[in-house]
Amino acid sequence: MNGNLQLNGRRLPPPTPTVMKHTKLIAMVTVLLTLPWAVAQPKFTIQPTNTSVSLGATAQFRGVATSTNTPVTYQWWFKETALDTNANPSAAKSTLSLTNVTLADGGPYFVVASDTSGLSTNSQVATLTVDPTFTKITTGLVVTDLGGWEGSNWWDFDKDGFLDLYVANTTGSGTVTDALYRNNGDGTFTKVTNTISTTRGRSGGSAVGDYNNDGYDDLLVTHPFDGADDLYRNKGAGVCTRMKKAQVGPVVSDADYSTDAAWGDFDADGFIDLFTVNGQYSAANDCLYWNNGDGSFTKMTTNQVGMLGAMEL
Secondary structure (H helix, E strand, O other), X not given: OOOOOEEOOEEOOOOOHHHHHHHHHHHHHHHHHHOHXXXXXXXXXXXXXXXXXXXXXXXXXXXXXEXXXXXXXXXXXXXXXXXXXXXXXXHHOOEEEEOOOOHHHOEEEEEEEEOOOOOEEEOOOEEEEEEEEEXXXXXXXXXXXXXXXXXXXXXXXXXXXXXXXXEEEOOOOOOOEOEEEEEOOOOOEXXXXXXXXXXXXXXXXXXXXOOOOOOOOXXXXXXXXXXXXXXXXXXXOOEEEEOOHHHHOHHHOOOOOOOEEEEEOOOOOOOOEEEEEOOXXXXXXXXXXXXXXXXXXXXXXXXXXXXXXXXOO
16 A cells, blocks of 8 residues: 555545644544543532621621532632631631621622632622621620520510510420520620529520519510429519419419410400410410409400410421
8 A cells, every 4th residue: 555545446635734734633622622630620519699697797608619620629709809818717618707797898709619630610709798787796695605595585674774685495304594684784784693593494485564563574484395384573673583373373383385475454454464375295275364453363264255276286
């Protein structure tokens, strides 16, 4: 063979230089596309999304990328500047956390994902909106105390003109106590130690009302896990007394596992009555207690006030 191309016995002319160059170029591109590092650009599987927080709160953005050349590294950007990873180590992670957010932190964020091949990809841009209406409080016992907090109520129990805070605790098995925080009037709170905060038992809901018309709001605490509820009479000067059945009747002795309660003068006689929502473990009739006007209560029956519904679980 002499290397000449033939077609139907006729000799064909040799390929032109242009055709040979194109053939070589196509071959080179084919080889490049089959190399692993040519297709190793990171790809985002989770993109950061817009978020809005209050002043002083914590904001988070998350972006996750995959690549055939791991590990993938991250660098978060704010506007047109890479965030300092020494000042905020999370700027070099898939999840960026911004604590104690200020108005200056509002704006666009994105993350650059890079792999070991040197290729990188930018995520989509997400915007942080900082709402100046409220400022999140991050210091003080009200926000740092640990517990299984279930419900709460604002309650000026010492009548100094500043609302205090009661918080129910439901963690544990009859060994926990609730919390009562006195408002100091300067934006801070002091934890109070009294009958309410030392009585053990898992609490749920609560209701504030002056059931004996002495000018001091009292507190009803429900116990959805431990049976009967508690009624604390406010005697003034920050002193509260845990009432007994002999003093107030079945309000504190019915083991109905109440989940919530509300005060209301349903018969308009000038004394607030009590309604409890019952049935933590199974369907149970709710209860309506009529205020006798002497500090005690009478449990209403269906014959007196009509059907009392059962809570559906």
